[in-house]
Amino acid sequence: MRRRAGIAQDELRRVNLAALLSRVHVRGATSRAVLTAELGLNRSTIGDLVGHLESLGLVTESSSAAGGRSGRPSLTVTPRCDVAVLAIALEVDRIIAAVVGLGGVELARGARPHQRGEHDVEHVIESVAQLAHQVLEAAEVATCLGAGVSVPGAVRAADGMVRFAPNLGWNNEPFAGRLSERLALPVAVGNDANLGALAEHLRGAAVGVDDVAYVTGSVGIGGGFLTAGAELHGFEGYAGEVGHLLVDSNGDECRCGAFGCWETKVGENHLLTGAGRLPGGGPEAVAEVIEAATAGDGKASASLDAVATWTGVGLRNIVNLFNPEMIVLGGVLARAWTARPGLVDAGMARGALIAPRESVTLRVAALGEDSPLLGAAELAFAPLVADPLLLERGVLPAAR
Amino acid sequence: MRRRAGIAQDELRRVNLAALLSRVHVRGATSRAVLTAELGLNRSTIGDLVGHLESLGLVTESSSAAGGRSGRPSLTVTPRCDVAVLAIALEVDRIIAAVVGLGGVELARGARPHQRGEHDVEHVIESVAQLAHQVLEAAEVATCLGAGVSVPGAVRAADGMVRFAPNLGWNNEPFAGRLSERLALPVAVGNDANLGALAEHLRGAAVGVDDVAYVTGSVGIGGGFLTAGAELHGFEGYAGEVGHLLVDSNGDECRCGAFGCWETKVGENHLLTGAGRLPGGGPEAVAEVIEAATAGDGKASASLDAVATWTGVGLRNIVNLFNPEMIVLGGVLARAWTARPGLVDAGMARGALIAPRESVTLRVAALGEDSPLLGAAELAFAPLVADPLLLERGVLPAAR
Numbered sequence: 163m164r165r166r167a168g169i170a171q172d173e174l175r176r177v178n179l180a181a182l183l184s185r186v187h188v189r190g191a192t193s194r195a196v197l198t199a200e201l202g203l204n205r206s207t208i209g210d211l212v213g214h215l216e217s218l219g220l221v222t223e224s225s226s227a228a229g230g231r232s233g234r235p236s237l238t239v240t241p242r243c244d245v246a247v248l249a250i251a252l253e254v255d256r257i258i259a260a261v262v263g264l265g266g267v268e269l270a271r272g273a274r275p276h277q278r279g280e281h282d283v284e285h286v287i288e289s290v291a292q293l294a295h296q297v298l299e300a301a302e303v304a305t306c307l308g309a310g311v312s313v314p315g316a317v318r319a320a321d322g323m324v325r326f327a328p329n330l331g332w333n334n335e336p337f338a339g340r341l342s343e344r345l346a347l348p349v350a351v352g353n354d355a356n357l358g359a360l361a362e363h364l365r366g367a368a369v370g371v372d373d374v375a376y377v378t379g380s381v382g383i384g385g386g387f388l389t390a391g392a393e394l395h396g397f398e399g400y401a402g403e404v405g406h407l408l409v410d411s412n413g414d415e416c417r418c419g420a421f422g423c424w425e426t427k428v429g430e431n432h433l434l435t436g437a438g439r440l441p442g443g444g445p446e447a448v449a450e451v452i453e454a455a456t457a458g459d460g461k462a463s464a465s466l467d468a469v470a471t472w473t474g475v476g477l478r479n480i481v482n483l484f485n486p487e488m489i490v491l492g493g494v495l496a497r498a499w500t501a502r503p504g505l506v507d508a509g510m511a512r513g514a515l516i517a518p519r520e521s522v523t524l525r526v527a528a529l530g531e532d533s534p535l536l537g538a539a540e541l542a543f544a545p546l547v548a549d550p551l552l553l554e555r556g557v558l559p560a561a562r
Numbered sequence: 563m564r565r566r567a568g569i570a571q572d573e574l575r576r577v578n579l580a581a582l583l584s585r586v587h588v589r590g591a592t593s594r595a596v597l598t599a600e601l602g603l604n605r606s607t608i609g610d611l612v613g614h615l616e617s618l619g620l621v622t623e624s625s626s627a628a629g630g631r632s633g634r635p636s637l638t639v640t641p642r643c644d645v646a647v648l649a650i651a652l653e654v655d656r657i658i659a660a661v662v663g664l665g666g667v668e669l670a671r672g673a674r675p676h677q678r679g680e681h682d683v684e685h686v687i688e689s690v691a692q693l694a695h696q697v698l699e700a701a702e703v704a705t706c707l708g709a710g711v712s713v714p715g716a717v718r719a720a721d722g723m724v725r726f727a728p729n730l731g732w733n734n735e736p737f738a739g740r741l742s743e744r745l746a747l748p749v750a751v752g753n754d755a756n757l758g759a760l761a762e763h764l765r766g767a768a769v770g771v772d773d774v775a776y777v778t779g780s781v782g783i784g785g786g787f788l789t790a791g792a793e794l795h796g797f798e799g800y801a802g803e804v805g806h807l808l809v810d811s812n813g814d815e816c817r818c819g820a821f822g823c824w825e826t827k828v829g830e831n832h833l834l835t836g837a838g839r840l841p842g843g844g845p846e847a848v849a850e851v852i853e854a855a856t857a858g859d860g861k862a863s864a865s866l867d868a869v870a871t872w873t874g875v876g877l878r879n880i881v882n883l884f885n886p887e888m889i890v891l892g893g894v895l896a897r898a899w900t901a902r903p904g905l906v907d908a909g910m911a912r913g914a915l916i917a918p919r920e921s922v923t924l925r926v927a928a929l930g931e932d933s934p935l936l937g938a939a940e941l942a943f944a945p946l947v948a949d950p951l952l953l954e955r956g957v958l959p960a961a962r
Contacts, residue, residue: 167600167601170604326915397773398885513806515806518801
């Protein structure tokens with residue numbers, strides 16, 4: 163029973179244009195017949211809406227010679243991939259930029275390393291701007307609607323302020339506003355795991371699944387959730403910080419200042435040091451430890467076992483709190499689960515309640531390391547997809 | 563970016579009728595001027611919708627002599643409280659039944675004790691039926707739309723199957739279906755804490771707050787959440803089981819079979835036995851311990867301190883995962899926080915991340931022990947409020 167406004171007659175078109183555009187954006191080229199069935203609108207309304215989106219330069223329509231069962235040619239609605247956004251992923255050791263067209267088509271991509279010492283905001287903004295210029299040149303798109311940026315940290319939803327990004331050393335950086343000025347484009351910023359969850363839901367392992375927990379591990383552990391098909395943001399955008407769930411009352415101090423956080427038990431470096439190796443080696447070093455464990459290295463094996471078991475302990479809490487239909491695992495957690503599924507399941511089973519545990523499915527992230535980048539593209543598309551008429555009102559850059 | 567259907571012309575009326583009815587149901591009598599402003603519809607549409615709801619027997623309209631600023635009489639739309647539902651709360655030691663009219667008006671109430679040994683489903687159904695008869699007689703309503711039942715356990719949303727209710731000793735009881743047969747009314751069943759959260763959001767401490775965590779403690783600890791104004795149910799309805807969050811790796815075994823669950827540290831009986839008293843005394847015994855602690859009883863004070871601290875530890879996890887704007891506390895947790903706010907805050911502060919902790923507010927449940935009962939009423943009203951035209955289609959019992 164949500165408080166909602168009514169829908170006035172002139173808003174009906176907006177709502178239906180949005181429903182249609184979001185459908186073809188997520189599915190790609192779609193026949194009118196499917197759109198009619200899925201949107202629950204009659205054919206003439208669909209025809210009218212498609213015409214409107216075509217006039218806005220957002221879709222094209224073509225008739226396939228094959229024809230439908232009726233013998234009439236089947237009309238297919240295709241999103242125009244030259245209407246694009248810039249997607250940026252700030253990672254700890256590199257920046258990735260991509261141009262992504264409507265329909266989720268990647269048109270160009272570039273990356274550059276940035277090491278510690280290059281993390282100050284000025285430097286990052288300059289690097290992003292250069293990369294952006296480079297990929298936009300390469301993509302030659304008609305329109306760049308804006309940029310979406312994935313940041314490994316807590317981002318205030320209202321204004322894209324990065325409140326806390328320990329791996330970048332950022333505190334309270336008004337990043338969205340400053341990058342927007344530099345790029346002369348609208349910029350939206352989101353937490354990497356929240357964006358990863360969105361991408362996996364729209365285009366990855368959790369398509370069609372409405373209650374999703376996405377949990378991914380590198381140095382830290384990030385989480386993003388969808389509940390009843392909607393992204394979980396919380397009051398100001400900080401929801402989903404699963405890395406700081408308490409899992410071990412006897413555990414070590416975490417970077418956040420608390421003790422016993424999940425990420426102190428299952429982060430990459432915990433796996434590496436447990437196996438007698440140096441921290442900081444990243445995914446490649448993680449892969450080596452898992453290989454060594456599989457080959458019989460006792461120390462690597464013990465460390466992997468511990469990480470798998472603690473992975474299960476953290477998942478127990480997620481299962482009890484969220485009753486997800488699917489948990490999508492990324493990074494070191496995906497690797498630990500793939501290598502030691504029994505230990506993860508056992509750790510989870512020991513604590514999760516029976517009813518929510520029975521129905522949950524675990525999956526490896528289908529988009530791999532790209533989930534946050536692709537989620538950033540969706541973030542940038544969100545205003546247009548929610549209201550295609552923004553183009554008419556000149557709120558978004560018009561197609562050239 | 564939720565997948566949604568379009569809205570056809572003939573559904574627009576349904577959507578707007580629902581928006582209007584839900585508004586007056588939650589607020590009570592409301593002027594047309596306020597409805598026009600809040601729903602974002604023009605006056606003639608509002609007039610038309612009000613007329614339709616009047617013809618369905620759901621609201622009445624009256625003009626106040628006082629008049630508006632314009633000198634015209636101000637029209638007020640009032641929900642008809644003789645259109646009612648039956649609300650039932652199954653507690654461990656009693657059953658409460660109430661008749662609640664549109665607008666949330668309580669028209670009649672009754673209760674009867676039921677002790678262990680009277681918890682078998684047959685017995686409960688018979689007791690509920692007798693109570694229902696009694697309160698419906700007393701209330702003399704025009705229409706009883708159906709019944710909503712609050713159960714202290716995990717309830718499958720799809721069919722009201724009670725999967726697990728340890729305090730009643732129920733496992734996999736098809737309770738909703740059987741009660742519906744006995745009462746010859748539609749019956750919807752929900753988890754007590756989820757319903758409590760809903761009631762506090764609509765009519766209690768969290769009115770106007772869209773990201774709410776409701777956490778209440780008696781023998782067990784229950785949780786219910788609203789995120790972005792929507793109830794959190796999870797895939798099958800089991801979300802929100804905060805009582806089984808891991809908070810102490812060195813803790814005791816819980817009724818659920820896991821170790822270190824939150825409810826083993828902060829449940830009523832933990833407070834009582836820590837204070838050197840017998841378990842099972844309920845809220846009265848809890849109040850006595852708190853009184854004794856305030857009066858200087860060392861053992862009671864130590865036990866209260868421990869419960870307050872562990873309350874904070876559990877809240878840490880809720881803050882990090884959900885970033886709620888408000889946490890509403892009920893039962894023993896509310897009492898512990900009221901008596902020892904500093905310890906609860908300190909326990910929470912030691913572990914919660916700064917950004918989500920800064921903005922969260924704690925409150926005591928405004929509806930007290932009635933939250934689940936009033937939430938059960940909302941559950942029973944939900945189909946009508948979501949679609950008032952169900953009455954025309956004869957899906958709900960028509961007004962007499």
